[in-house]
Amino acid sequence: MIEVDENDLMRCPICGAVNIDKGNKNICRRCGSNIYKHRNFSTEKSWAYLITAIIMYIPANLYPILITNQFGQAEGSTILGGVVLLWEHGSYPIALVIFFASIMIPVLKFLILFYLLISVKYPLGNDKKVSKHKLYYMTEVIGPWSMIDVFVVAILAGLIHLSNISIVAGTAATAFAISVFFTLLAAHAFDERLIKEKL
Amino acid sequence: MKLENEDVLDRFVICHQCYTLHEEIPIKDGSHACCTGCGGILYRYDTRLVDHGLALSMTGLVFFVLANAFPLVEIELLGVGQFLTIPKTIFSLFASGFYIVGIICAFLIFIFPLMIFLINTLLFTLLKFRVGTKLSKELLVLLAYITPWSMSDIFLVSILVSLVKLIGYAQIHMGVAFWALMVFVLIDLYLVKYIHLSEIWMLRKRIILKEAIK
CATH class of the missing domain: 1.20.900 (Dbl Homology Domain; Chain A)
Incomplete structure (x- = not known):
């Protein structure tokens, strides 16, 4: 017989099995993987990824993401410029999709991860108005959708390369792809057990 | 909570959306069990x-x-x-x-x-x-x-x-x-x-x- 406190039970992030928290080194009894082994610096990894992502997000917005070569004239458009252009042309749904995918979702994700990372260190938002586990789950679900813009650029660049008109990707495409990549890593590196709402 | 051994933990499931602990119950073939806290699906049973x-x-x-x-x-x-x-x-x-x-x-x-x-x-x-x-x-x-x-x-x-x-x-x-x-x-x-x-x-x-x- 083992006596366990319910708060000591945790979920393996890999296979979802319920495990007993034994302190510093936890190996999942079902899949054998390490469960967040870096307990001494639990949030630092996530912080590092998040800051990298935010830094990469700056050039992603400043440089052109799409360069259109039309009859010898090169014209670049940034993420925000592309949204404005689409809005002016009257394709509101697509403008909204791009706006949500490349501006709203990344910024929202930065803010949520920021909030989560701060709130696990300092007593913040423990009044249970918004479930932090749900916030975290939401970032994991909506996060990948910001890749839409990168894929759109890749598709347009692959589709249109005539001698007169061609579209090539811009510097921002690289920066944006790296930014999204690092936000995803930051979300995965976040230790869900640090959220202690039930205490 | 008392457990006989670690394998008994397989009877429990933690919701992947809101981290609530649940005990698994047998359900009908082809149906699914939902979390009481957030309504997310916990597990399904499909033979x-x-x-x-x-x-x-x-x-x-x-x-x-x-x-x-x-x-x-x-x-x-x-x-x-x-x-x-x-x-x-x-x-x-x-x-x-x-x-x-x-x-x-x-x-x-x-x-x-x-x-x-x-x-x-x-x-x-x-x-x-x-x-x-x-x-x-x-x-x-x-x-x-x-x-x-x-x-x-x-x-x-x-x-x-x-x-x-x-x-x-x-x-x-x-x-x-x-x-x-x-x-x-x-x-x-x-x-x-x-x-x-x-x-x-x-x-x-x-x-x-x-x-x-x-």
Whole structure:
């Protein structure tokens, strides 16, 4: 017989099995993987990824993401410029999709991860108005959708390369792809057990 | 809470959305159990999961090959026809010097979806013939690592978005691969997002127990 406190039970992030928290080194009894082994610096990894992502997000917005070569004239458009252009042309749904995918979702994700990372260190938002586990789950679900813009650029660049008109990707495409990549890593590196709402 | 040994913990399940602890109860075949806290699905019970999984992962592979071998869209711009396939999307990024984006895209829309379906086919075959319990464990762990990085569904939406951008400039014809990709994404959504990995773990445990009784 083992006596366990319910708060000591945790979920393996890999296979979802319920495990007993034994302190510093936890190996999942079902899949054998390490469960967040870096307990001494639990949030630092996530912080590092998040800051990298935010830094990469700056050039992603400043440089052109799409360069259109039309009859010898090169014209670049940034993420925000592309949204404005689409809005002016009257394709509101697509403008909204791009706006949500490349501006709203990344910024929202930065803010949520920021909030989560701060709130696990300092007593913040423990009044249970918004479930932090749900916030975290939401970032994991909506996060990948910001890749839409990168894929759109890749598709347009692959589709249109005539001698007169061609579209090539811009510097921002690289920066944006790296930014999204690092936000995803930051979300995965976040230790869900640090959220202690039930205490 | 008192437990006899660690294996009893298999009777419990923690909701992956809101982290509430639940005790598993037997449910009817084909139904699912929901979390009391957030309403998210905790687990399902499907006696024919092996057959369903094997059939779907093999179908998915066929459609994946179709989606990659044929053109996704064909456009006519200034009287010149152009077409696009998934490999061409990736190679054109490499050709224009965007190696990082090219590598990221190659993994997200080609390598990971292919790997997931190959692993699933192998996994369900192993479970079907009740062999290789060690290998099936490794495959399930690998699957958990790569599942969040497969983005075929997002790629499909991106195709639609970029086509809407092109409306008015060019004539657009949908290719065979577009419909194949659509079917592939539907199967991918069902197999990867709808069926939780923990259900396959539970299935694996049932099969091991059954073998042990024999």
